[in-house]
Amino acid sequence: MASSSGEVGRRALLIVENLSVPFDRRVAQEARCLHEHGWTVEVICPRGPDGPGGYDSEPEADVDGVRVYRYPLATAGRAAGYLREYSVALLHTLRLAVRLRLRGRIDVVHLCNPPDLLFPVALLLRITGARVVFDHHDLSPELYLSRFGARQDVVYRALRALEWLTFRSADVVLSTNESYRAIAVGRGRVDPRRVHVVRSAPAPDRLWPGPPDPSLGRGARHVLCYLGVMGPQDGVDHAVHALARLAERRDDWHAVMVGSGDARPAAEALVREYGLADRVTFTGRVSDERVRSVLSTAAVCLAPDPLNPLNDVSTMNKIVEYMAMGRPTVSVDLTESRISAGEAAVYARPGDPEDFAALVDALLDDPERRRRMGEAGQARVRGDLSWESSKEALLAGYAQACGKGQP
Structure with a gap:
């Protein structure tokens, strides 16, 4: 070589x-x-x-x-x-x-x-x-x-x-x-x-599944995860809107938002406005070890990047990292996100937080489908990706x- x-x-x-x-x-x-x-x-x-x-x-x-x-x-x-x-x-x-x-x-x-x-x-x-x-x-x-x-x-x-x-x-x-x-x-x-x-x-020596950390759920049955930069184009606010809709459907989840950026303060303010402060944790940037722990615990991962001229043709690193860890993903329906994730994700209509929340809700009730999606993602990351x-x-x-x- x-x-x-x-x-x-x-x-x-x-x-x-x-x-x-x-x-x-x-x-x-x-x-x-x-x-x-x-x-x-x-x-x-x-x-x-x-x-x-x-x-x-x-x-x-x-x-x-x-x-x-x-x-x-x-x-x-x-x-x-x-x-x-x-x-x-x-x-x-x-x-x-x-x-x-x-x-x-x-x-x-x-x-x-x-x-x-x-x-x-x-x-x-x-x-x-x-x-x-x-x-x-x-x-x-x-x-x-x-x-x-x-x-x-x-x-x-x-x-x-x-x-x-x-x-x-x-x-x-x-x-x-x-x-x-x-x-x-x-x-x-x-x-x-x-x-x-x-x-x-992701490098093979950086991300691999490990034991879950139940404390991340703060008593909730399911942990949801967002991982990545929190800029205006990354859709963290879209994720919060969807979580508010999800809270109307069920209360057995806790969301862990890993990362930081310009849009983080506004997203935290939106969480408080929705009354979700006890249901959503913002960790800021954390070590690789902590990232592995959060992803190993998550039942469903979130890719709320909105449809725009940049996102539609960009590969979302967060999605590939979710796949490497064998996690199922709910993503906004974007061209390159579909190409990357394939069957490892389900896709919400752009600009529709209710649809996004419904897909998360359905996956939380279907552990077998989550398992199949996780396996499909890992297979892609070991192959073409x-x-x-x-x-x-x-x-x-x-x-x-x-x-x-x-x-």
Whole structure:
């Protein structure tokens, strides 16, 4: 396998702006994979939060043989703050990239979006001989439309232009699913032979079922779980609306909401407004061990991501993680969610919390169906959706970027 990704001694620089590493699981897995196949791997990313519950806060760290360089960054809470955030991030990234280049040749620079503003760094390193891999994590134009309820205005058109420039700067594109691949080939005008689908999949050594923790239910018979980021586009408020409808049907459940983000305070306020404070627990971000415990206990997992231009074509990491743990899922009916989960989920009509609640209610009354759905999900994660399959595509993309593949 090592020979397919390049010779020992090649050097790769991975750049990510919107999450720290290794908190960004996808980037951490890719970096570790490359390191295991003979590459010297370095990562530039922002620092995580300091203080209680903080993570990834050291300026430099060694993570599984990968050297990570982190810079301080205050993330934007409003649209107007994004220009400042991205400008500061770009300056720090340029500074660190030049510093690392002065230490020796960089063979591949690996850009991860959002935002689509990192291509100037790639172009600078290309002058010195680096090849460029674009890891297409998010659709920034659709993210703008979905997060802010915006129209296809001048900002949207600017984001489309930046996305196109990022595609044009790349020798190889890594897409997270077939929908993103179609966008790279279509509006990105990328040669389809240079686009590789590298799905985000949980590492086998991170998530596995374990013993349940009955205390999570706080006396209730069933535990429900939401796991993931809580941004405006993630639908945590939709989940709360559905839980309020579920409370009208039955009272033998407790919901554990794992994760955090901009939308968490509003979701907690909505829980209190519905009078569900004793039925819903928000944990914030927790350790992998705690995630395994919650998912091992959950009877049903929730994927309330609403239908919008971004979500419909994006792979929800939470769904794949639920599947890896053998948990049945209730999801909003989205194109890529159906492709990922198949029979491991049931699908609610978009924008219909009553339908979502009815599906949860039915699954809680049908343990045999929950078991079958869990088994179906685990089978998919071990097969087409496995990290082993994605590793093959990642290494093939790197081989092609280095001139060892076609075209």
